[in-house]
Amino acid sequence: MKAIILSAGQGSRLLPLTANQPKCLLRLGERTILATQVEELAAVGVREILVVTGFCAGAVERELEHLARPGLTLRTLFNPFYAVADNLGSCWIARNEMADPFLLVNGDTVFERAIPARLLTEATSPITLTIDRKAAYDGDDMKVVLDGTRLVEVGKNLGTERIDGESIGMSLYRGPGPRLFVQALDDLMRGPAGTRSWYLRAIDLLARRGRVGVVSIEGLRWSEIDFPHDLHRASALFAQPARRALLSAL
Numbered sequence: 342m343k344a345i346i347l348s349a350g351q352g353s354r355l356l357p358l359t360a361n362q363p364k365c366l367l368r369l370g371e372r373t374i375l376a377t378q379v380e381e382l383a384a385v386g387v388r389e390i391l392v393v394t395g396f397c398a399g400a401v402e403r404e405l406e407h408l409a410r411p412g413l414t415l416r417t418l419f420n421p422f423y424a425v426a427d428n429l430g431s432c433w434i435a436r437n438e439m440a441d442p443f444l445l446v447n448g449d450t451v452f453e454r455a456i457p458a459r460l461l462t463e464a465t466s467p468i469t470l471t472i473d474r475k476a477a478y479d480g481d482d483m484k485v486v487l488d489g490t491r492l493v494e495v496g497k498n499l500g501t502e503r504i505d506g507e508s509i510g511m512s513l514y515r516g517p518g519p520r521l522f523v524q525a526l527d528d529l530m531r532g533p534a535g536t537r538s539w540y541l542r543a544i545d546l547l548a549r550r551g552r553v554g555v556v557s558i559e560g561l562r563w564s565e566i567d568f569p570h571d572l573h574r575a576s577a578l579f580a581q582p583a584r585r586a587l588l589s590a591l
Contacts, residue, residue, distance in 0.1 A: 342461070344387045345438060346378060347431045347540075348448030349395030349423035354567050363396045365448045366404060367572060370580025374451055374566065375401065377579055379408050379415070381454040382444070385461065389414040391438055392448075393431045395423025426536040429543065433526045433535075439519045445540075447510030451575050452563040459558055460513050466554030467518035468547060470495070472506040474559055481567065483508040483541055485555065492553040495545045506555075508541065509563050521547055 352364025359367070365375040372380070379390055394401045394417045405415040420426075420434045432445070444457060460471050470485070470492060478484055478501070486494040487505040495508055514522055525543035529535050547553050564575040 342387050342442060342444065343389040343391065343438070344382050344444040344446055345435055346375070346390060346392045346446045346448050347428050348375065348401060349393050349420040349428070349431045350448070351396040352449065352567075355569060355572065358569070358572070361397070362400055364566065365392075366397075366400055367566070369451065369576045373404060374449070374575075375404055376408055377451050378446060381452060382446070382457060383410075383413050384454040385458045387444065387457070388412060390416070391435065392417050393420050393435050394418070395420045395431070422536065427539050429526060429529060429538040429540040430536055432540040432543075433530045436523045436526055439514065439523050441519065442513075442515040443519065445512045445514065447565070449566045450510035450563060451566065451579050452509070452511065453561055453579075455561050456509075456511065456558045456563055459561070460511065460556050463556045464513045464515065464554065466491075466552065467514070467516045467521060468544065468553045469513045470544065470553065470555050471509050471511045471558050472555045473509050473557070473563070474506040478504055478507060483510075487555060490554050490556075491551065492544070492548040492555050494548060495541050506557070509558065510565060512544070518552070521552055
């Protein structure tokens, strides 16, 4: 199984922490965000990881050199348009890597290995999003509307009364899923808003055709890191034990 991690952006909402390094290289205790992702993915049998880079690409390449191990292929693919395009552009740059089954992971989502394990075990649709549920959602959450385990819509601006959960930033593509996703990416990139779109716009279009399912990961640990308080929360969840003890004492 291959995983594609989208880590091209700088993470400007985390400045000044990201002034000279991309968000994926911020540390959660002793490990970077990227190292945490690689370790958890490798633990569930992922043997090839492609990281789409952009801001400070060389630093990401050096981190992957440190993470290299036998039986695990780590590669990068540079997105030269990272500063002017949203993450649909990163997916489009990686479209030739999407011929076979793959996991797609946002570069700012950290997770325990039980999450990709559950996704790989329970997914039944060509394209499957992982979702979680909580009491209330804010404007930055990528919200979902469901019909059972079928995705109906996904987006940030859905009506509150319709929301059934949120996408956590991990999805699986199998069977016809890779081909459907690549075609949707290409169609959107040819349109006037292509470079300004999130890749979940492609998922939303495919959901309306009945090709996208969901797997709930309620009760499992994950965190999206957009702001400094997110980084503190993720550190508390995923730092190594000694670091967790230190955080609890602060």
